[in-house]
Amino acid sequence: MIQKAKGTYDVYGEYGKKLLYVEELIEGLMEKYNYEYFRTPIFESSNLFHRGVGETTDIVTKETYDFKDRGDRDITLRPEGTAGIVRSYIENKMYGNHITPVKAWYYGPMFRYERPQSGRFREFYQFGVEAFGSSDALIDAEVISIPVNLYKLLGLKGIKVNINTLGDNESRNNYRNALIEYFRPHIDELCEDCKERFNKNPLRILDCKLDSNLDIIKNAPKTIDYLNDLSKKHFEDVKKYLSAMHIEYVVNPNLVRGLDYYTHTVFEVEASIEGFGSQNVLCGGGRYDNLVEMLDGPKTSGVGFAMGMERLMTALDYEKIELPIINDIDCYVIPMSDNEKEFAIDICMDLRLNGFIVDIDYLSRNLKSNFKQADRLNTKFVIIIGEEEKESNILTIKDNVTKEEYKVKIDNVIDFLDEKLSE
Ligand code: ATP
């Protein structure tokens, strides 16, 4: 038997219904925020991710799915959504001809070659947004408000919003230098990856999963102490606007995030739910005022986040949140014999096109097992079509809950069901 590839999973049944519900909620929310739907390719030139995500990130050095296509091109399955959206923004010249700011949202699979464990897959889904063209702190706050409001709509309570700032380029550089000075005498105490990070991107040391409990990491210089006035003001504004949005947050001075491109605001929303496990970051993001330029676009500010869908679904389970998913159907249609099959098919299609959830007997069952099937499908009504019904155009409709039986003219079936189902 062929089994699924390591780190992947199948969606079906109850989970599928819940997932679709959450996806629709996301779609509706993005409509309300007036974000534009983007869909970029699942594979891109490898270069895009090397330059866009960063040569020194774990994602690029250890986690990408790279291959050569038959035309000898270097291709990578996208490990995240931002680089592709930025590429699209630049390639489609949205800085020139689009309404500013461009507020984009996306949803889809991402691929990372990681060690599979709870909350960590090799193929996983992300919902995310990117907003280009405004450096106003309002949009940082608004981007943070999107996951928070999604969790609120879902009724998810155990969440904690952590925010921090890296400041603008000047502040970030000052901070970087301070970190280098600070870590230089301690290099030997760091893990192998961090020794490498020390040379390439010392900020990333603070994001290390292995070393995060070391005192030298906990006592490292804080970004907040290296901000210039502009950067301080930006961060104060973000906090002010978050409060105006009634969003609770905690300033976490050690939060830097794993990607190369962040400036100013960085944030993560974590699940603070008993027993949730260590993969508890539900989403993360921040401002990336250098990224569009790094990918050969004009200098353009940007801010966004990405949310892991699997961890969100797990969080909903942990909090035992009941989603209003549909577990029943409106009608089950039973043709008594082959002679009534086409007549029954016609009715079935007509009802479906008029908005009812309808199923039909596909196995030529006898009446008794058809009623069993009707119960399994949780149908509200059963429509029985025999010779008499076909001749007279008067259908026999049985309420599968009260067991009451009705005779309904074929032209009145839709009105009848509408009325009964709205009771
Ligand atoms: P982590 O620190 O957990 O590895 P990350 O910093 O690599 O996360 P991002 O690249 O910021 O994560 O992705 C945003 C979100 O996507 C994460 O907060 C998480 O919810 C989800 N995510 C990331 N990697 C995976 C994965 N391998 N499987 C499932 N979800 C993931």
Ligand code: MG
């Ligand atoms: Mg990761």
